[in-house]
Amino acid sequence: MFALVDCNNFYVSCERVFRPDLEGKPVIVLSNNDGCIISRSEEAKRLGLKMAEPAFYKKKFLKDNNVHSFSSNYTLYGDMSQRMMDTLRLFSPEVEVYSIDEAFMNMEGIANLEPYMIEVRNTVFKHTGMPVSIGVGKTKSLAKIANKIAKKNFNYNGLFIIENKQQTDCILKNTHVEKLWGVGRQYHKLLRKNNIITAYDYTKTNNQWIKKNMSVVGVKIKQELQGISCMPMKLITPDKKAIATTRAFGKKLTDYTYIREAVATYATRCSEKLRRQYSVANIVTVFIHTDPFNPKEKQYNQSKTLTLPIPTNSNIELVHYSIIGLDRIYKRGYRYKKAGVIVDGLMPEQGIQGNLFYYKDIMMQNNLAKTTDLINRKHGRDSVKLAIMGNGDEWKLKQEKLSGRYTTNWNEIISINI
DNA sequence: TCTGGGGTCCTAGGACCC
DNA sequence: TCTGGGGTCCTAGGACCC
Numbered sequence: 001m002f003a004l005v006d007c008n009n010f011y012v013s014c015e016r017v018f019r020p021d022l023e024g025k026p027v028i029v030l031s032n033n034d035g036c037i038i039s040r041s042e043e044a045k046r047l048g049l050k051m052a053e054p055a056f057y058k059k060k061f062l063k064d065n066n067v068h069s070f071s072s073n074y075t076l077y078g079d080m081s082q083r084m085m086d087t088l089r090l091f092s093p094e095v096e097v098y099s100i101d102e103a104f105m106n107m108e109g110i111a112n113l114e115p116y117m118i119e120v121r122n123t124v125f126k127h128t129g130m131p132v133s134i135g136v137g138k139t140k141s142l143a144k145i146a147n148k149i150a151k152k153n154f155n156y157n158g159l160f161i162i163e164n165k166q167q168t169d170c171i172l173k174n175t176h177v178e179k180l181w182g183v184g185r186q187y188h189k190l191l192r193k194n195n196i197i198t199a200y201d202y203t204k205t206n207n208q209w210i211k212k213n214m215s216v217v218g219v220k221i222k223q224e225l226q227g228i229s230c231m232p233m234k235l236i237t238p239d240k241k242a243i244a245t246t247r248a249f250g251k252k253l254t255d256y257t258y259i260r261e262a263v264a265t266y267a268t269r270c271s272e273k274l275r276r277q278y279s280v281a282n283i284v285t286v287f288i289h290t291d292p293f294n295p296k297e298k299q300y301n302q303s304k305t306l307t308l309p310i311p312t313n314s315n316i317e318l319v320h321y322s323i324i325g326l327d328r329i330y331k332r333g334y335r336y337k338k339a340g341v342i343v344d345g346l347m348p349e350q351g352i353q354g355n356l357f358y359y360k361d362i363m364m365q366n367n368l369a370k371t372t373d374l375i376n377r378k379h380g381r382d383s384v385k386l387a388i389m390g391n392g393d394e395w396k397l398k399q400e401k402l403s404g405r406y407t408t409n410w411n412e413i414i415s416i417n418i
Numbered sequence: 419t420c421t422g423g424g425g426t427c428c429t430a431g432g433a434c435c436c
Numbered sequence: 437t438c439t440g441g442g443g444t445c446c447t448a449g450g451a452c453c454c
Contacts, residue, residue, distance in 0.1 A: 031422040038422070056420040072422085099454045184452050215428055217452080244424055251419085293421050340423090398420090 002229075003105040003117060003136045004143040005088060005124070008151065008158075010101035011039035014080045015070050017129035018406050018414055026067040030055055033248050033398045034071055071399040079407045080128060087127045091120050096233045104140055106233055117159050137162040140231045141224035144181040145171060145199075165227070172200040172225060182221045187214055199225055239277050239346065245269040246340025249395040252291065253336045259288065260323060261390030266341040267315070267322035268389060274313035274343060275373060280352055282311045282345030284318060286325035291337040300336075302329040311345070311352050314365040315372075318343065319386055 007013055011029035016022050026043035030036065037044075037053045047065055049058065055069065062069060081100045088095050094106035110116050117134050124132050135147025142162050149171070150160035162168055178188040180199055190213060196202055203225050210218040220230045245266040253259050263286060274281055287303035304325035312318065322341050352362075372384045382389070404412035 033420085033422075035421050052422085054421040059420090102454075182452065186451065215451085217428070240425075242425075246423065248422070291421090338422095342424095 001107040001110075001113065001136055001138060002140050002143040002233075003092075003107050003120075003134055004098075004140070004147040005103050005105060005120065005132050005134050006147050006151070007084060007101040008131045008133055009039055009041055010081075010130075011070075011072060011077055012041045012044075013130050014077050015073075015403055016041075017080070018403065022068055026065060027070070028055075028062075028067055029070045029072055030401070031072060033250060034069075034400055035248070038072065069401055071402040073403050073405070075405045075408055076403065080130065083128045083407075084124055084130055084132070087124050088120065090123070091116070094233050094235060096235060097237065104143065104233060107136065113161055114159070117161070118157075121158055131158065133158045135160050135162075137168075138227045139224040139229040141181050141221060142168065142227070145175055145179075148179065168225075168227065169200065172203060173198055175199040177202050180221060180225075182217060187218070190214075239279055239348075240273075241346055242342060242344045243270050243273045243281070243346070244340060244342040245273070246287075246338065246342070247397065248338040249336070250398045251395070253395055254332075254334070255394075256330055256332070258390070258394040259330065259336055259339060260326060260388065261392065262339050262395045263288075263322050263326050263341060264319045264386060264388045265390075265392065266339065267318040268386065270341050270343045271313050271315040271318045271369065272373070274346070275369060278349050279346045280311035280313045280349045281308070281318070281343035282347065283307055283343065284321050284325065285342040285344065286322050286329065286339070287342075288326070288329060288336050288339045290334050298334060300331060300334045302331075304328045307345075310362065311347060312362070312365075313349060314362075314369050315386065316365055316368075319388065323388075 012027045015027065015029065024043065025041070026047055026049075027041040028037050028044050028049060029039040031038045035054060037049055037051065037055055040049055040051070044067060047067065049067070055062070061067075077100060085095065085097050085103055088103050088105060092105040092107060096104040098104055107113060107116075113136060117136060121132055121134055124130060133147055133151040135143045135145065135150050136159075137143040137146045146160045146162045150156050150158055153160075162171060175198060177183050177191045177196060177199055180202070183191070191197075191202070196205055203222055205222065207219055207222070210222060223230050247262070247266065249262065253262075267284070270281075283305060285303055285305040287301075289301040290299050291297060292299065292301075306321050306325050308317065308321060318341075375384050376382065404414070406412060406414045
């Protein structure tokens with residue numbers, strides 16, 4: 001049996017741990033730049049606030065209904081996530097961290113699942129203050145469905161176990177295909193057109209048809225729904241194959257200098273992420289674009305991909321080539337809204353193939369980057385950085401409602417007045 | 419004024435090999 | 437009149453996930 005443990009309204013729940021006064025009140029968390037609503041408390045959902053809705057559409061509504069909003073605080077959420085996952089590992093030797101707020105657990109060998117899972121739920125709450133829902137089933141896909149049932153029906157107390165075949169069929173008949181894990185908008189459209197409405201209908205659909213229209217992924221989904229497990233636990237997190245740092249600016253930019261600052265900063269972040277997993281990149285892509293939501297404005301959207309002479313994770317190299325890319329695509333006269341740097345062709349840093357005609361001293365650059373990493377870890381991000389990154393005053397994210405990094409920064413640790 | 423960010427997997431088709 | 441067979445590797449694009 002597989003269990004899927006999923007934190008309810010994860011970002012909002014993280015914020016509430018440190019703001020217990022907000023319990024029972026409508027709370028939302030906003031995307032970067034305080035743009036869209038990306039997490040909602042139950043109370044906020046009941047008010048009719050939608051996922052991914054732009055917050056500025058609802059400014060007055062939020063105020064009138066006393067909705068408390070936060071900027072997203074990924075430092076806090078990442079740390080809370082880790083605490084949750086550490087707790088889950090006390091209950092099963094096989095835990096797969098599926099996303100920041102979700103994990104699969106292999107429950108093989110547990111005789112009495114119900115009391116055991118209740119204990120999991122209670123312990124996570126005791127250790128972290130986070131409420132979770134748990135779904136259990138014979139396969140990951142069934143555990144996913146069970147989890148949704150647990151979450152939707154409050155009288156189940158956050159736990160639902162799909163026990164047998166008969167119960168499975170009944171649930172599949174009451175589950176619409178678009179709710180299935182692996183069925184998105186396009187597949188939903190296709191299935192509806194072919195009169196496949198419920199998950200049960202889907203399990204009765206011909207394998208050849210599924211394979212032809214939805215690839216082997218679709219066939220696997222069908223088998224999983226029938227209780228045949230074909231998505232094994234992924235116990236080690238594989239190295240990333242691509243890494244991106246892309247952001248909308250706090251305000252629109254026209255000036256090349258500021259865009260260059262942002263691109264240099266994003267390239268630096270990519271190099272930091274590369275070094276964290278001991279990888280080097282072979283290819284770097286830079287893109288910039290104007291505001292696609294404003295049709296009245298002149299639009300421009302361009303990217304440039306460069307192959308590096310030698311795979312690297314040096315900030316100096318990546319910034320250098322990112323800016324070469326930027327220079328090829330930047331055009332004056334547009335109001336830019338967003339830029340990004342993507343590194344690709346990743347490989348382990350031990351395995352770099354040298355280049356006879358490339359003269360720069362790679363070792364020296366690597367040592368330099370590792371040293372600045374140490375300094376920055378100790379004294380804070382960007383204590384030592386390249387001057388070309390600027391200070392970000394013109395383009396930094398809008399984060400007007402940012403909470404503290406309560407669990408990762410001594411200066412922001414919570415204080416209690418008695 | 420204001421609309422997120424970061425990934426994975428699969429397939430078809432082209433280029434190439436012997 | 438007639439022109440093989442069997443592969444691999446890479447990439448772009450489309451689907452999906454949170």
